[in-house]
Amino acid sequence: MKELEDRILADGQVIGNNILKVDAFLNHQIDPEFILRIGAELARRFKDEGVNKVLTVEASGIAVAMAAALALKSPVVFAKKKQALTQEGDVYAAPVFSFTRKEHLEITVARDYLSAGDVVLIIDDFLAHGEALNGLISLVEQAGAKLAGAGIVIEKRFQHGGDAIRKRGVRVEALAAIEQMKPGEVLFAVDEAEVAK
Amino acid sequence: MKELEDRILADGQVIGNNILKVDAFLNHQIDPEFILRIGAELARRFKDEGVNKVLTVEASGIAVAMAAALALKSPVVFAKKKQALTQEGDVYAAPVFSFTRKEHLEITVARDYLSAGDVVLIIDDFLAHGEALNGLISLVEQAGAKLAGAGIVIEKRFQHGGDAIRKRGVRVEALAAIEQMKPGEVLFAVDEAEVAK
Numbered sequence: 011m012k013e014l015e016d017r018i019l020a021d022g023q024v025i026g027n028n029i030l031k032v033d034a035f036l037n038h039q040i041d042p043e044f045i046l047r048i049g050a051e052l053a054r055r056f057k058d059e060g061v062n063k064v065l066t067v068e069a070s071g072i073a074v075a076m077a078a079a080l081a082l083k084s085p086v087v088f089a090k091k092k093q094a095l096t097q098e099g100d101v102y103a104a105p106v107f108s109f110t111r112k113e114h115l116e117i118t119v120a121r122d123y124l125s126a127g128d129v130v131l132i133i134d135d136f137l138a139h140g141e142a143l144n145g146l147i148s149l150v151e152q153a154g155a156k157l158a159g160a161g162i163v164i165e166k167r168f169q170h171g172g173d174a175i176r177k178r179g180v181r182v183e184a185l186a187a188i189e190q191m192k193p194g195e196v197l198f199a200v201d202e203a204e205v206a207k
Numbered sequence: 208m209k210e211l212e213d214r215i216l217a218d219g220q221v222i223g224n225n226i227l228k229v230d231a232f233l234n235h236q237i238d239p240e241f242i243l244r245i246g247a248e249l250a251r252r253f254k255d256e257g258v259n260k261v262l263t264v265e266a267s268g269i270a271v272a273m274a275a276a277l278a279l280k281s282p283v284v285f286a287k288k289k290q291a292l293t294q295e296g297d298v299y300a301a302p303v304f305s306f307t308r309k310e311h312l313e314i315t316v317a318r319d320y321l322s323a324g325d326v327v328l329i330i331d332d333f334l335a336h337g338e339a340l341n342g343l344i345s346l347v348e349q350a351g352a353k354l355a356g357a358g359i360v361i362e363k364r365f366q367h368g369g370d371a372i373r374k375r376g377v378r379v380e381a382l383a384a385i386e387q388m389k390p391g392e393v394l395f396a397v398d399e400a401e402v403a404k
Contacts, residue, residue: 033320038285040284043277046277069269072237072269083240085239086237088266092308111289123235
């Protein structure tokens with residue numbers, strides 16, 4: 011998605027060789043109209059899959075998931091990163107290691123909101139090592155639901171999480187795929203750029 | 208807001224005398240079209256305040272804040288509940304006690320995204336003891352920004368957080384205000400019901 015790549019180049023900040031900070035429009039401050047367009051584009055790519063539920067994980071995925079869900083006319087479910095007191099017992103759970111926070115988390119979804127009849131589109135802001143996405147896929151599998159695929163805003167290809175997941179047969183679409191980066195320089199993968207036009 | 212009250216009565220679940228679980232449309236599963244209407248109504252109430260930034264706190268506030276921001280044509284900033292590695296130093300911070308999680312948190316906003324020229328509308332899903340709202344107001348004050356007020360989806364009046372905040376001169380609007388509740392019964396305040404029609 012050309013607009014997204016341009017925005018990453020204009021407002022993104024590369025820290026070291028691994029961290030891309032896009033706090034200006036996605037991860038801390040949100041540009042709502044732009045996020046609507048991002049969500050609509052992700053929805054467009056999965057529009058023929060019969061999706062009836064969009065699944066993401068708190069917190070940065072929520073805005074994009076809502077935008078995609080508006081386009082798909084489906085509800086969003088966001089997995090919680092830690093079991094709060096208002097969630098008792100009846101949940102699907104998967105362990106997730108956060109490289110950003112350097113901590114082990116558990117993500118959970120109440121059984122009430124994910125079930126065998128669902129066709130699920132997973133939405134997330136980043137795909138790097140694939141930790142969060144693997145956790146979300148596990149929740150879908152535990153529910154016995156059908157997985158339509160995963161729509162990702164930014165994939166950091168060089169961290170290879172997406173490779174293993176695609177090999178398992180999961181359709182993963184990223185609106186911007188980064189092959190390589192260092193401070194002041196971001197190199198996008200050509201294939202995604204072509205898809206995005 | 209009549210539609211919200213009806214939805215709380217239909218899908219909300221009172222646990223004990225203090226916890227209202229609205230996971231079916233707001234806190235875990237999100238009904239995006241409904242959340243858009245909620246956000247638009249909150250935006251309508253503050254439309255003449257010159258708001259140029261909507262501030263909330265992750266995670267449940269994000270969807271509503273995005274909906275309000277779409278109506279106000281402003282960006283959203285969501286405060287983070289814990290400092291991640293990608294946020295270095297330059298933040299406003301306020302302590303918040305979470306009664307739901309029974310833990311002390313720190314909420315932070317990067318200085319880049321809140322400043323003296325801003326007119327800020329705070330949006331949150333719940334107002335109970337006022338912990339989160341007080342923290343958010345503190346962030347606005349630290350930035351030297353102007354506070355337009357706070358738009359809340361559900362206020363639990365009987366926990367009195369809103370009283371103290373209104374006494375300080377902050378305009379607080381809640382779309383549903385609960386005077387009293389117990390399992391199977393939710394009593395709404397009449398004033399808010401009238402405002403909402």
